Amino acid sequence: MENKLLVGKPVSRLEGFEKVTGNAKYAAEYAAPDLLYGYVVNSTITKGKILSVDVSAVLELAGVVKVFTHENRPGLAWFDLQYADMDAPPGTVFKPLSDNKIRYNGQPIALIVAEDFETARYASTLLKFVFEEEPFDTLLTQNLEKARNPKKGMSTPLKPPPPKPKGDFEKAYKNAPFQASGDFLHATEHHNPMELYATTTVYEGEGKLTIYDKTQGTINNQLYVANVFGLKYKNVRVLAPYVGGAFGSGLRPQYQLFLCVLAALELKRNVRVVLERKQMFSFGHRPQVVQSLRFGANTEGKITAMNHSAVGETSKYEDYNEILVPWSHKLYPAANTLFEYKLAPLDLATPIDMRAPGGVSGMHAIECIMDELAYKLNIDPLEFRLRNYSDIDPSTQKPFTSKELRQCYEKGAEKFGWNLRNPKPASTIRGNKLVGWGMATGIWDAYQFPARAEAILTKEGKLEIHNATTDIGTGTLTVMTQIAADEMGLSLDEVSFYYGDSKKPFSMFQGGSAITASTGAAIVVAVKELKKKIIKKIKDIPDSPFKEIPEEEIVFRNGMVHQINQPNVFISFNEIIRANKNKVIKVTKLGGPDLIKIRKFSKATHSASFVELEIDKDLGTISVTRAITAVAAGKIINPKTAKSQILGSMIWGISKALHEETLLDQHLGKYMNANLGEYHIPVHADIPQMEVIFAEERDSVINELGIKGVGEIGMTAIPAAVANAIFHATGKRINDLPIHFEKLL
Amino acid sequence: MRSSPLWSIMLTVNRKDYELEILPWVSLLDALRDRLKLTGTKKGCDHGQCGACTVICDGQRILSCLSLAVMKNGSEITTIEGVANGSELHPLQKAFIEHDAFQCGYCTPGQICSALGMLTEGKAQTREEVKELMSGNLCRCGANAGIIDAIMEVKKGGDHE
Incomplete structure (x- = not known):
């Protein structure tokens, strides 16, 4: 792009007016005639x-x-395969109402359809089931002996097994003069986006459906519905223009979609199904995980041995897996490594990716062990990380497309005042509070999926872009408009981005911090192609001043096509359309990562978080008072919305460390706190003073725009930084999350 | 068979009168969303635990999911659709956009209505007090800092009436 006027600017969300006035409509809010309600x-x-x-x-x-x-x-x-969505893990997809088997507590077993919601809900109390119960296993810690290797399937390339062992870990660890080890247990968590899962299906007749659905992937759900119900793809349209948060829970079609479509097709009526909050705990979740780590270092403070072994929970019907254990070796070199990851199948719903899946749980354990090892070595925790800093990826020996983690450490530490830290635990007191400072490193992948974008120069001389992606609150509409406007040389109000619709050109589901790179790259490719087409057309205009001008000297700026450095040679978009017999000019192009180029590199985003917290000496209550995260994530398209992504994920990190957990009653096999009163997430009063720093990181390899994604990286360092700050405040290493006050009493 | 009688009620919502024939167990929230098609008021939990359904009823912020519509017969209600003056946004709505006080936008109507009610109550003076008295409104995206910044700006400006 020659003139970056909007990319990099803190543009306010373009859908802001709709969201602050209540005009933004979510899946349960579309009116349809004679609508039936499903419960x-x-x-x-x-x-x-x-x-x-x-x-x-x-x-x-x-x-x-x-x-x-x-x-x-x-x-x-x-066939099971027909139920497999794009994110289906290896195994057999759950098919609602397909048989009389109960696989987990909360499994949907009936849909009541009535003329109004209240009747459907009341009717549910009159429906009588007789069950035959069987013994079950639901608690991971009691079923660790059942752990086995994950099965392989279509999703394995995206979630590869851990890297092979290197050297002789056991020997190296035994001989290491400095050792740290620990076991880490993480609680179940549920995404709990504020919007309840909902589908409104409009029955258009003749096997044709328009479906307003809460999802992260319009095309994923379109394919699912068409495959399962035997409909033509073109007759199934899934729309999700506004999505009230999802955090991974919408990566797969949820059961309300299946049930709503089933009812609409059978009754040939318009139907809406909305889940209740307690039902938001009856599908995917972040799994319970047990992790064991042993790290060894030599007298120079260099890591010599690393072992990270983990067991995650999955269901009895699918092998959900996370990338949990390989992160340490993407950061730190070690000659001897051993990474293991196993699954224990339990009688629960299949887990599903939840913000920074695997990464946030793995990095918590890794960075707590790093802190402990630094203390054993009597080295400052930040200095210990710098001693083990690697510019290349130690696990693959490949260079990174870019890595400015060092800048994150430096800028974060300076802003926080890390050099003023007295390393001695329980050394800083403020009134009746123990004060702790902790830091940790974060890392996340930099994904990019293939995507198609359609670019149209309209009759009014404006630009339209079409792509099927959603905007789950990340700011997708705004950043895509910025990218397209700059590429075409237009202002924001001259560009319209249409999205959230399976009829639009292809997009994967919105997940893994990948959409800005994926759809953004497709937009650049499409607009470049559109410009080529426009140049060809203006050269064909009789007496065109552009006839002899080489293509590279032609630029698009302010709604016109110019010869570079020749302001007098121009043609406006309006004139171009007139010359095109008042017809629009359009192209559709596929964009995607340059796999041959990327193969020679490792790719990751990095972060460093610094946390201050206070612990009441008598009550053990913990409050985070200050948190800073410095992020290296390539080009930041919009610092305002990107900062919000990082702030939000920092709160998620604090929540994972100190607040949220879904508690399982092992005797009933059932979650006990399936409501927002007892499933604790941070409220306004819990939010500390927070700061976000973006490191300058230029990445000319990863994609044309240098985008690496910001949805998850801000979360990955926080839980360990919190736990390390608790150690600094109290001298106690609490490895299990969340850490509640009673663990400190 | 159901034999519950329909109740006739009147609600004034955003300065407009509505007559409703309604079953006694319909919540004010469902009446607004399903009967009056005012879907700006959100259902996040239906249990009074999240604040997404907050509306201003007779001058006070209430959780519309915890009120039955019939209990509010004759009440004057302001929902998020009634906060702006036509296309002219209320200063708090403008501040929400400026401070990026939302991501997905689902909790936003409840946050704005709750903040307007809180400012009218006049109890919170400091930022910490505002945080405390807004803590009944959850935001899962973690836009909390922007929300409080937006409220503090309007509170200081004094133009929240």
Whole structure:
């Protein structure tokens, strides 16, 4: 791009007006004539089968239209593969109402459809199931002996197994003069976006559906619906213009979509299904994980041996896996390594990616061990990381496309005042509070998926861009408009980005911090192609002043095409359209990572977080008072929305460390706190003073724009920085998350 | 068979009168969203635990999911759709955009209505007090700092009436 006028500017969200006035419509808010309401009924047992179901009382209720259970579910797609969405892990996808088997507590077992929501909900109390219960396993810590290697499948390339061992870990660890080791247990977490999962299906007749759905992937859900219900792709349109948060939970179609579409097709009516908050705990979650680490270092403070072994929970029907253990070796060199990752299948719903999946859990354990090893060596924790700093990826020996982690350490430490830290635990007191300072490193992948974008020069001489991606609150609309406007030489109000619609050109689901790079790169490619087409057209205009001007001397600026450095030679977009017989000019192009080039490199975003917290000496209550995160994530398209991504993920990190956990009753196999009163997330009063620093990081390899993504990196360092600050405040190493006050008493 | 009678009620919502024939167990939130099609008020938990459904009822911020519509017969209600003056945004709405006080936008109507109610209550003076008295409104995206910044700016400006 020759004139970056908007990229890099803190533009306010373009959909701001809609969101602050209540005009932004979410999946449950689209009106449709004679709409029916569906209410989902969930299993109250954990494992077994349904022996019988009695719907008579429900059907006698005025206003009830139909009850769907496994007994009357119509025959649908037969092959499991037809239910496999783009994010399906190896295994057998759960098919709602397909049989009488109960696989987990909270499994959907019926849909009641009524003329209004209140009737459907009341009717659910009249529906009677007789179950036969079987023994079950739901607690990871009691089932560690069942752990086995994850199965391989279509998603394995995106989530590869851990790297092979190097050297002789056991010997090197035994001989290391300095050692640190620990076991880490992480609680289950649920995404709990504020918007409830919801689908409004508009029955258009003739096997044609318009579906407003809460999802991170419009095309993913379009394909799922078409495959499962045997509909033509072009007859299924999935729209998600506004998504009230998702954090990974919308990477796969959720069961309300299936049930809503089932009802709409069977009843040939418009149907809406909205989950309740307690039902938001009845599908994917961040899994329980148990991690064991042993790191050894020599007298110079260099790491010689690293072992990270983990067991994650999965369901009995799918092998969900995370990239949990290889992160340490993407940061720190070591001659002897041993990485292991296993799964223990339990009678629970399949977990699903939740913000920084694997990375945030793995890095918590790694960076706590690093802190402990620094203390054993009597080296400042930051200095210890610098001694083990690597400009290349030690696990692959490849260079990084870019790595400005050192800048993150330096800028973060300076802003925080890290050099003033007294390393002695429990050495700083403020009134009745112990004060702790902790730091940690963060790392996350820099993904880019293939994407297609359509670019249209409209009759009004403006630019339209079309792509199927969602904007789950990340600022996608705004950054894509910035990218397109700069590439075309237009202002923001002359560019319209249309998205959140499966009819638009291809986009993967919005996840893994990948969409800005993916759709952004596709937009650049498409607009470049559009410009080529426009240049060709203006050269063909009779008496065109551009006839003899080489293409590289032609630039697009301020709604015109110019000869570079020749302001008198120009043609406006309006004139171009007139010359084109008032027809629009459009192109569609596929953009994607340059895999041959990228193969020679490792790619990652990095961060460093610094945290101050206070702990009440008597009560053990912990409050974070200050947090700084410095991020190296390539080109920042919009510092305002990117900063919000980092601030939000820092709060997620604090929440994982100190607040949220879903508690399982192992006797019932059921989550006990499936509501927002007892599932604690930080409220306004919990939010500390926070700062975000973006390191200058130029990346000319990763993609044309140098984008690496910011959705997850801000979270990965925080939990360890919090835990390390707690050690600094108290001298206690608490490895299990979340850390609540009782663990300090 | 159901034999519950419909109740006739009147609600004044955003200065407009609505007559409703409604079952007694319909929450004010569902009445606004499903009957009046005022979907700006959000359902996040339906249990009074998240604040997304906050509206201003007879001058006070309330959780519309914890009120039955019939209990509010004759009440004057302001929802997020009634906060702006046509296309002219309220200073707090402008401040929310300027401070990037939302990401997904789902908690935003409740945050804005709650903040307007809180400012009218006049109890919170300091930033810490504002944080405390806004803590009934959850934001899962973590836009908290921007939300409090926006409220503090408007509070200092004094133009929140």
